[in-house]
Amino acid sequence: MNLHLSEEQSMLRDTVSRMLASESTPDRIRAAEPLGFDPALWQKFHELGIPGLRVPESAGGYGSGLFEAVLVAEQLGRHLASAPIIESLVANAVLARCPAGAQALKDALGGQSIISFLPTAVTDQGTALIPAGAIAQSALVLRNDALVLLRAPASVCHAPNLGAQPLARWPLNADAVVLATGAHAHALFGAAREEWRLLMAAALCGMGERALEFAAHYANQRIQFDRPIGTYQGISHPLADAISAIDGGRLLVWDAVSSLANHRSNAAALIAMAYGWSIRAAAYATARAIHTFGGYGLALSSEVQLYFRRAKGWPLVAGDPQSAFADVTDRTWRGSTAALPDSGPTQIDFEFDSSAEAFRKTARAFFDTALDDDLRANADMSWDGFNPEFQKKLATANLLFPTWPVEYGGQNRNAYDAIVLREEFHRAGWTVIPTSVTRLVAESLMKYGSDALKQEVLPAVTRGEVVFCLGYTEPGSGSDVGAAKTRAVQEGDDWVINGQKMFNSGANLAHYVFLLTRTGGDAAKYRGLTMFLVPLNTPGIEVFPFDTLSDERSNATYFTDVRVPDRYRVGEVNGGWGVIRYALGLEHTAGYGLEQQKLVDQVAAWALHTQRNGRAAIEDSDLRQRLGLAATRARISWLLLQRGMWCFQEGIGTGGEGPMCKLFSAEAFLEDAQSLTDLLAPESLLLSGTQSGAEGVNFAYRHAIASTNYGGTSEIMRSLVAQFRLGLPRDR
Numbered sequence: 001m002n003l004h005l006s007e008e009q010s011m012l013r014d015t016v017s018r019m020l021a022s023e024s025t026p027d028r029i030r031a032a033e034p035l036g037f038d039p040a041l042w043q044k045f046h047e048l049g050i051p052g053l054r055v056p057e058s059a060g061g062y063g064s065g066l067f068e069a070v071l072v073a074e075q076l077g078r079h080l081a082s083a084p085i086i087e088s089l090v091a092n093a094v095l096a097r098c099p100a101g102a103q104a105l106k107d108a109l110g111g112q113s114i115i116s117f118l119p120t121a122v123t124d125q126g127t128a129l130i131p132a133g134a135i136a137q138s139a140l141v142l143r144n145d146a147l148v149l150l151r152a153p154a155s156v157c158h159a160p161n162l163g164a165q166p167l168a169r170w171p172l173n174a175d176a177v178v179l180a181t182g183a184h185a186h187a188l189f190g191a192a193r194e195e196w197r198l199l200m201a202a203a204l205c206g207m208g209e210r211a212l213e214f215a216a217h218y219a220n221q222r223i224q225f226d227r228p229i230g231t232y233q234g235i236s237h238p239l240a241d242a243i244s245a246i247d248g249g250r251l252l253v254w255d256a257v258s259s260l261a262n263h264r265s266n267a268a269a270l271i272a273m274a275y276g277w278s279i280r281a282a283a284y285a286t287a288r289a290i291h292t293f294g295g296y297g298l299a300l301s302s303e304v305q306l307y308f309r310r311a312k313g314w315p316l317v318a319g320d321p322q323s324a325f326a327d328v329t330d331r332t333w334r335g336s337t338a339a340l341p342d343s344g345p346t347q348i349d350f351e352f353d354s355s356a357e358a359f360r361k362t363a364r365a366f367f368d369t370a371l372d373d374d375l376r377a378n379a380d381m382s383w384d385g386f387n388p389e390f391q392k393k394l395a396t397a398n399l400l401f402p403t404w405p406v407e408y409g410g411q412n413r414n415a416y417d418a419i420v421l422r423e424e425f426h427r428a429g430w431t432v433i434p435t436s437v438t439r440l441v442a443e444s445l446m447k448y449g450s451d452a453l454k455q456e457v458l459p460a461v462t463r464g465e466v467v468f469c470l471g472y473t474e475p476g477s478g479s480d481v482g483a484a485k486t487r488a489v490q491e492g493d494d495w496v497i498n499g500q501k502m503f504n505s506g507a508n509l510a511h512y513v514f515l516l517t518r519t520g521g522d523a524a525k526y527r528g529l530t531m532f533l534v535p536l537n538t539p540g541i542e543v544f545p546f547d548t549l550s551d552e553r554s555n556a557t558y559f560t561d562v563r564v565p566d567r568y569r570v571g572e573v574n575g576g577w578g579v580i581r582y583a584l585g586l587e588h589t590a591g592y593g594l595e596q597q598k599l600v601d602q603v604a605a606w607a608l609h610t611q612r613n614g615r616a617a618i619e620d621s622d623l624r625q626r627l628g629l630a631a632t633r634a635r636i637s638w639l640l641l642q643r644g645m646w647c648f649q650e651g652i653g654t655g656g657e658g659p660m661c662k663l664f665s666a667e668a669f670l671e672d673a674q675s676l677t678d679l680l681a682p683e684s685l686l687l688s689g690t691q692s693g694a695e696g697v698n699f700a701y702r703h704a705i706a707s708t709n710y711g712g713t714s715e716i717m718r719s720l721v722a723q724f725r726l727g728l729p730r731d732r
Contacts (some may be wrong), residue, residue, distance in 0.1 A: 001416055001646055002349050003254070005071075012064075013071040019044055020079035026303050032082035035158055036166040037135045042083045046111045050085060054093035054195075060109045061096065065344030066195065067257045073199040074250075077206030077282075080306055084132035084166065086199045087117040091140040093341075094147075094192050098179040104138065104149055113137040115149070119196045119318040121189065124173045131317050133168030134158040140192070141176070147185035148176035163313020164306075190339030194271050197324075198341075200315050201278035202253050207314075208246040208278075208285030211307040215239055215289035216726040231731045235292055236722035237715065242288045243725050244664045245281035247643075248636035252277055255350050255639055260343035262351070268338040269331040273632040275315075276324030282311040326621060328628030333604045334618065350642055352416045359402070359413065360420045366397045367428035376429065382552040383506040385431035386467070395464030400435055401442070408446060409462030415645040426594040434467045434506060440586040441468040441514045445533065448571040448579045453533065456567075457512065468533070469506035471515040471557065472580070474499070479716050481516060481580060482525040486559060488517035488532065495519075495532065495569070497540075497562040507543045507555040510536060514583070515559075520574040529576030533568050534559075550703040585658070587711045591644075591665035593637030595707070596672065599700040600631045603676050606694055626679055630672035637665035656724030663717035666707040673697070673704040 005013070023041050032038040045051060054069055055061025069089055076085055092108055092115065095101035107113040116132035116139040123144055130139050134156055141150045156168040180188055216239060219230030229235050256270035286308040290297035297304050315321055330336035352360075370393055371379075379385050394400045403418050404410025425432040442461050445454055460466040477483035486499025497517060507513060512533050520528020536543070540562035543555050571579040604627060607618035617623060640661035647653030676697050677684045683694035684701075708714045722728040 001352060001642065002347055003643065003646055004347070004650075006347060009068060009071060012068055013075065015048065016050070016072050016075045017078070019048065020075055020081060024079040024081050026306070029080050029082060029306060033164045035134060036082060036161075036164045037084075037132075038082040041081060042114075043111070045081075045083055045085055051088045051092055052109045054089050055096045055105070055109065059096040059102075059105060061092070063344075065346055066198065066260065066341060067254075067343070067346040067348060069195075069199055070202040070253055070257060073202040074206035077203030077208075078210040080207070080310055082164075084114065084116055084136070086196060086203065087131045087136075087139075088115060089199065090192050090196045091115040091117040093195070094140055094188055095149075095179070097188065098147075100177055100179050101149060104177070115140065117192060117196060118142075118150075119193050122172050127169040127171050129159060129167050129317060130170045132166050133170055134166035136166075138177075139170070140179075140189075141172075142185060142189040143172060143176065145182060145185065146178050147180045147189050148178050150174055150176045161313060163310045163316070165313065165317070167317070187339040191341040193318075194268070194338060195341040196318075197271055197275035198253055198256060200318075201249060201274045204278040204282035204311060204315065205246055205250045205253065207307055207311050208242070208249075208282035211286045211289035211304055211311070212239060212243050212246065212726065214304050214307075215292040216728055219292055219728055228729055229292075230722070230728040233715070233719070233731050236726075236728045236731050237718040238288045239292065239726055239728070240660075240663065240718040240721035241667070242281070242285040244640075244660045244721060245277075246285050247660065247725075248633075248640060248664060249274065249278035249281045251639040251643060252632070252636060254348050255635070257343055257346055258349050258351075260340060261346045262349070266332070267340060268336075269328050269631075270635070271338075271340075272324045272327035272331060272628070273635055276321055276328070276628070277632050277636065279315050279321040279324075286311040322625055325626075325628030325632065326624040328631055329604075329618070329624040332628075332631060333608060350639065352420060356414075356416045356420045359417050360424060363399055363421055363424040364427070366394075366399060367424060367430065370397075371428060371430065379429045379431070381429070381431050381433070382550075383431070383433055383469075383509060384553055386434045386506070386509050388464075390430075391434070391467065392464035394435070395462060400464060401439055401462060404443075404462070408442075408458055415649040419642065419645055423594065426598075434509070436590070437470060437506065438467045440583055441470070441512075441533070443586060444514070444531075444579060444583045445570060447582060448531075449533070450567060450569075452567050453570070457533065466511045467506070467509065468512050468514055469504050469510035469536075471501045471504045471507075471513040471534070473501060473503045475502055479713050482529065482577070484516050484518050484529065486515070486517050488519050488530060488564075490519075490566075490573075491563075493566050495564045495566065497532070497534070497559045497564060499559050501557045501559075503554050504557050505552065505554045507536060507557050508545065508553070512536060513557070514570075516576060516580060519576075524574065526577040528574050529580070530573050531570040531576040531579045532564055533570055534562065534564050535568070538562050538564065548706065550706045551699065552706075584712060590658075590711050591637050591641040591661040592669045592704075592707050593634055593641055593665055595700070595703070596630070596634035596637055596665065596669050599669075599673060599676065599697065600627065600634050602696045602700075603627055603630070603680065606680060606697075623679060626675050630676060633664075633668035633672055637661065637668060640664055654724045656721045659712075659717040659720035660725065662711060663714055663721060666704075666714055666717075669700075669707050670704040673700040677701045 052061030053064045057063040095105040108115045114136040116136040118141045121142040138149045159167045161167050222229045252274035256274045259267035290304050290308045402411045402413040488495045488497045515532045515534045519530040540560045542558045610617045644657040644661050647657050680694045684697045
């Protein structure tokens with residue numbers, strides 16, 4: 001896996017960015033708005049050779065790959081470039097493959113003409129809105145069964161529009177140079193349209209991100225009620241949602257290009273995902289940005305409204321963008337194919353290396369062999385699925401904590417191996433929760449525990465003989481851990497603990513609880529916390545069960561005069577805030593992409609095999625759009641997790657990658673579970689005996705709401721994303 005840009009790619013991106021920062025200023029953008037075209041800016045692009053970026057060197061271009069064009073397109077969006085570069089890039093690349101277009105390409109690369117691209121197929125009847133039609137000399141168009149270079153009419157009239165583009169209506173029966181016909185024409189056009197979609201998606205991601213940067217800066221500067229407005233969650237939290245969506249869109253674009261370069265079967269679906277999602281994300285991001293400015297954002301003198309209008313206006317020339325999500329469904333489950341562009345090579349890759357894939361095979365072989373019918377019958381994805389004997393088998397197979405150092409019984413494996421192992425746990429239907437909770441507590445012990453405590457418990461953990469549970473939440477404190485009331489009082493070499501914990505799932509099965517206590521008095525709050533690893537068989541501990549909405553058992557645990565030796569203290573006295581922050585940071589890397597994908601696959605299977613109104617359910621256009629949107633969000637959740645693990649492995653990142661993954665995946669899981677439960681009604685009402693997949697949907701509906709609380713609430717994640725990704729002040 002690699003998300004690093006090459007030196008040449010960084011140079012290209014930075015060169016275009018610097019040029020646009022100088023040449024596409026707000027004043028220049030406004031001056032160009034009446035027509036939507038800045039001739040001087042267009043000339044600058046020609047001086048850099050950008051229109052020929054995707055043209056082979058043999059035809060006078062640079063022969064760059066699609067990923068390089070994506071980097072350029074993102075800068076076009078960030079700086080609202082008043083020039084039809086995306087259409088030019090696409091059209092010129094097609095002309096290079098058509099002998100009949102040689103002269104037109106030569107003129108375009110020489111700066112004598114502008115050639116646009118219409119991303120929808122048309123007939124020879126009526127008119128069409130042509131991108132750059134107000135300034136182009138010709139446009140690449142699929143007309144009837146031929147790909148043609150349509151000549152501009154002698155007289156054109158600019159059509160004022162939402163996106164401030166140089167649009168104009170052209171008659172479709174005008175003279176044209178025929179470039180290709182039949183299947184060849186459709187293949188050239190189809191590939192060009194998919195490339196246009198990806199470049200437009202990249203531009204919109206750049207646009208949305210830049211608008212959010214403006215909003216964040218304003219939220220840090222604007223004072224209301226004696227505080228910067230960025231400290232108010234009503235401002236910061238929607239911005240956190242918006243930047244999460246934008247980052248997800250960018251990852252989808254990169255993922256699609258990588259899949260194209262490596263000829264993977266999901267490339268066409270990923271293009272549709274990237275296009276549909278980026279349009280949605282940019283519209284939301286710019287709307288939240290303009291709302292942050294309040295009335296000032298609505299003024300035509302404001303800069304942010306320029307982004308708001310273009311985020312909606314730029315892609316609409318291709319028609320209703322929601323149809324892209326139906327394309328996702330068709331390309332994933334209905335066998336629909338699409339002509340795809342030649343991306344050229346790229347070093348950007350989301351796949352795992354051969355070592356990780358070999359580890360996957362080892363893990364899969366273990367589960368296939370070790371899970372007998374009885375174990376599978378009693379498997380459960382919560383703590384209820386914990387089996388002590390199978391935990392020991394996992395340990396023997398080195399499948400519990402392979403990323404740990406050898407000194408702690410691990411194999412020094414990397415973060416990618418950890419993702420692969422998680423996938424294989426999920427594929428096997430075996431719970432990862434006891435192991436995940438035990439891992440984060442044990443890693444906290446490695447950092448903060450005494451040598452004696454580590455020697456006492458960690459060897460048993462690596463042998464699969466011991467698991468941990470968490471003891472953070474109390475009846476009066478959840479996310480506000482500093483409000484904990486469970487008290488620990490030192491008496492000689494012991495501590496006496498009294499209090500109550502809630503929602504400490506697994507306390508009925510675990511051997512130790514990682515317990516948050518107050519030792520420094522109520523006034524100290526965060527400075528008065530101390531962590532302990534308490535054996536759950538200690539006298540004075542009582543565990544009482546309660547069932548949850550998502551079919552999981554949780555617990556209320558009472559501590560009455562529980563006496564614990566000081567050797568079970570983790571970290572310094574009154575230094576527990578640092579310990580728990582570290583543990584929470586480990587927990588925040590989780591996401592729900594695998595659960596989301598399982599839900600999507602269940603609904604797809606149901607839709608393929610269920611008849612509604614005399615036809616297969618999957619033929620319904622609304623179903624295909626909703627299923628495609630859910631599949632898109634599941635993919636984003638997985639990509640955000642991969643990016644977070646990559647940043648961890650590379651030792652880079654802002655610190656907000658983990659919380660962003662948790663936030664996005666939990667909220668998307670909830671929204672899609674609600675939507676798909678509606679979609680399968682009335683069968684989704686029933687808890688058992690329903691048609692294939694329907695019973696799993698209402699479980700997902702009940703489970704998804706829990707995901708917005710587990711591992712830190714979505715509100716906490718939004719605060720962290722706003723702080724670390726957008727630079728907003730702390731809001732709590």
